[in-house]
Amino acid sequence: MAHRKDRVMTLPEAVASVTDGSTVVLGGCFNHNKPMAVVRELVRQGRKNLTVVAPPTGSMDVDLLVGAGATDHVVSAYVGFEHLGLAPHFRARCQAGDLKVWECDELHLMVALEAAARCSPCGLTRAGLGTDLPRLNPELRVIADPFTGEPVIAVRALRADVAFLHVQEADPFGNARHLGSVFGDVLIAQAVKRQGGKVFVTVDRLVHPGTPGWDPRQVTLPHMLVDGVIEVPFGAHPTSSHSLYLSDEEHFRRYLAAARSPEGWQAYLEEFVHGPADQADYLERCGGVRRMMALGGAAEWRRSTPGN
Amino acid sequence: MAAFYPRELMAIVLAREIQDGEICSPGGAASEIPLASVRLAQLTHAPNAVYLTSASGFVCNLVGKQPPPLTGSTTDWVAVYGGTEALIDWPFVMSTRRDLFFAGGLQVDVFGNVNLIGVGQYPRLKMRGPGTAGIAQASALSDRFYIYIQEHSPRTLVERVDHISAVGRCASDPERRRWALPGGGPRLLVTPKATLGFGDNGTLELKTRHPGTSCDELMEITPQAFWGPHIRDLPETPAPTEEELHVLRTQVDPNGVLRR
Numbered sequence: 001m002a003h004r005k006d007r008v009m010t011l012p013e014a015v016a017s018v019t020d021g022s023t024v025v026l027g028g029c030f031n032h033n034k035p036m037a038v039v040r041e042l043v044r045q046g047r048k049n050l051t052v053v054a055p056p057t058g059s060m061d062v063d064l065l066v067g068a069g070a071t072d073h074v075v076s077a078y079v080g081f082e083h084l085g086l087a088p089h090f091r092a093r094c095q096a097g098d099l100k101v102w103e104c105d106e107l108h109l110m111v112a113l114e115a116a117a118r119c120s121p122c123g124l125t126r127a128g129l130g131t132d133l134p135r136l137n138p139e140l141r142v143i144a145d146p147f148t149g150e151p152v153i154a155v156r157a158l159r160a161d162v163a164f165l166h167v168q169e170a171d172p173f174g175n176a177r178h179l180g181s182v183f184g185d186v187l188i189a190q191a192v193k194r195q196g197g198k199v200f201v202t203v204d205r206l207v208h209p210g211t212p213g214w215d216p217r218q219v220t221l222p223h224m225l226v227d228g229v230i231e232v233p234f235g236a237h238p239t240s241s242h243s244l245y246l247s248d249e250e251h252f253r254r255y256l257a258a259a260r261s262p263e264g265w266q267a268y269l270e271e272f273v274h275g276p277a278d279q280a281d282y283l284e285r286c287g288g289v290r291r292m293m294a295l296g297g298a299a300e301w302r303r304s305t306p307g308n
Numbered sequence: 309m310a311a312f313y314p315r316e317l318m319a320i321v322l323a324r325e326i327q328d329g330e331i332c333s334p335g336g337a338a339s340e341i342p343l344a345s346v347r348l349a350q351l352t353h354a355p356n357a358v359y360l361t362s363a364s365g366f367v368c369n370l371v372g373k374q375p376p377p378l379t380g381s382t383t384d385w386v387a388v389y390g391g392t393e394a395l396i397d398w399p400f401v402m403s404t405r406r407d408l409f410f411a412g413g414l415q416v417d418v419f420g421n422v423n424l425i426g427v428g429q430y431p432r433l434k435m436r437g438p439g440t441a442g443i444a445q446a447s448a449l450s451d452r453f454y455i456y457i458q459e460h461s462p463r464t465l466v467e468r469v470d471h472i473s474a475v476g477r478c479a480s481d482p483e484r485r486r487w488a489l490p491g492g493g494p495r496l497l498v499t500p501k502a503t504l505g506f507g508d509n510g511t512l513e514l515k516t517r518h519p520g521t522s523c524d525e526l527m528e529i530t531p532q533a534f535w536g537p538h539i540r541d542l543p544e545t546p547a548p549t550e551e552e553l554h555v556l557r558t559q560v561d562p563n564g565v566l567r568r
Contacts, residue, residue: 029336029363029364029383029398030336030337030363030381030383031383032364032383032384032385056363056442057336057337057363057439057441076439077439077440077441077442078336078424078438078440078441079438079439080439082336082337082338082381082383083337083338084380086436086437086438090436091435091436094433095432095434095435095436096432097431100431101431101439103425103439103440104440105441105442105443105444105445105473106362106363106398106441106442106445107402107442107444108444110399110402114399125445126448126449126487126488126489126490127444127445127448127449128444128445129448129475129487129488129489130447130448130475130477130483130484131440131444131473131474131475132471132472132473133440133473136425136430136471150488151486151487151488180385180388180395181364181366181383181385181395182397182398183363183364183365183397183398184363184397184398184399185397187397187398187399240384243385246385246386247384
């Protein structure tokens with residue numbers, strides 16, 4: 001009988017396929033669905049000179065890689081901690097003039113990904129006309145539309161080596177199911193695979209395809225777009241995993257406080273990135289089962305009910 | 309007149325701009341003011357309006373539903389309980405018509421250009437901002453947009469922004485026409501102290517002062533380029549009605565995010 005190979009692997013295995021200087025795309029959005037366990041593993045394995053792409057927007061994923069010295073080039077429309085404040089390392093390195101930013105709007109990233117997914121060298125949009133973005137980013141170029149002569153911006157297709165996404169569930173072959181927002185994850189996978197790159201997905205839980213309730217009609221990301229599946233419970237922490245646990249704002253505040261001094265930052269990296277032996281150890285250091293319970297389960301019900 | 313907080317008034321002023329049936333986009337990150345305004349409009353004069361929450365793609369209408377808390381982030385998935393009726397992905401949002409949009413910024417200039425990139429010369433900015441997010445596309449493509457800033461000062465109101473993230477200028481401005489943009493440009497700028505709109509010469513000028521703010525105070529904190537012809541005699545922004553304030557506090561913002 002034919003034997004089908006599953007795509008289950010470990011975090012170190014998946015991250016080992018990233019070489020220094022690669023272009024790495026991270027899924028999710030703002031403080032949500034970010035592949036944070038991957039981000040920590042990239043730092044642990046000592047990757048350098050990465051180009052980090054966060055479509056549409058980045059937060060602690062990008063800022064941690066900047067702060068740990070893993071990247072010198074950021075491609076994103078926004079890097080910040082939403083209502084919690086600006087991204088400290090991103091901000092400091094930009095102000096020092098030693099971090100390159102592919103300055104853009106969300107829509108430019110979408111057009112760059114769509115072009116890559118369809119094997120076009122570039123895509124077109126009117127977004128950005130009248131702004132300074134084409135002045136600041138040589139890969140956004142104002143040209144004349146060949147049909148009407150009206151101005152339009154050509155966006156160069158994104159070239160990337162590898163993408164990491166965090167999704168709530170997948171089967172061992174890589175069929176993944178988002179339980180909340182999909183953000184740009186599917187488009188990212190299409191773009192990176194089409195260009196010959198690899199796509200890895202961390203999941204909060206690995207699901208047997210025969211599990212009752214596992215319905216192929218609800219799969220958001222089919223396996224032909226996925227090279228590897230890694231089971232990492234709470235793998236998006238401290239960002240949220242849509243419908244499973246909330247973002248850990250206490251941890252974000254701790255991160256932001258640590259980033260205020262070099263000593264604080266080194267201590268943070270030691271405690272949460274280099275120190276933990278594995279994900280279970282990391283979660284222990286973040287408050288363990290008690291803290292994770294406070295972020296999941298009934299937490300969303302309490303927060304969504306006024307008066308609590 | 310009931311007492312109210314500046315951010316409550318800002319949300320109320322913006323809510324009044326929304327017409328019934330429109331598709332609204334309150335933005336993504338720290339966006340509690342526009343989020344409150346679209347929810348307030350739905351629960352008062354615009355029950356058939358809908359709002360989309362940027363990249364997270366929650367498609368929401370609150371009418372007849374249990375009031376959700378106001379969150380600092382529209383990407384927070386507790387928004388599922390905030391009147392969400394459908395969930396779409398980011399490319400779907402980017403490909404959907406939006407009638408109006410809200411933009412916050414580090415700097416706004418007399419043309420209504422908005423800067424989220426940073427202050428100072430590029431690339432060694434004196435103050436690096438978060439980046440353009442989605443305001444370049446929204447200012448080019450949505451029918452109209454509204455600008456809100458949480459500080460009214462010469463730091464935020466400038467003659468020329470250092471870098472343009474959102475393209476301003478009113479629909480009749482030759483510069484906007486040159487770009488052949490589908491969108492009609494900014495309609496109104498609201499601050500904690502006043503509202504500003506386009507004057508006859510195509511630049512933003514003070515239109516109304518919020519209750520409790522005098523013309524003298526506005527002259528002190530507003531660069532002269534924004535004064536306009538009526539700076540000494542500005543009418544007052546209509547204060548919140550009892551209904552607006554009641555709906556805002558009981559159904560839109562029961563946890564008092566705007567009262568902090």
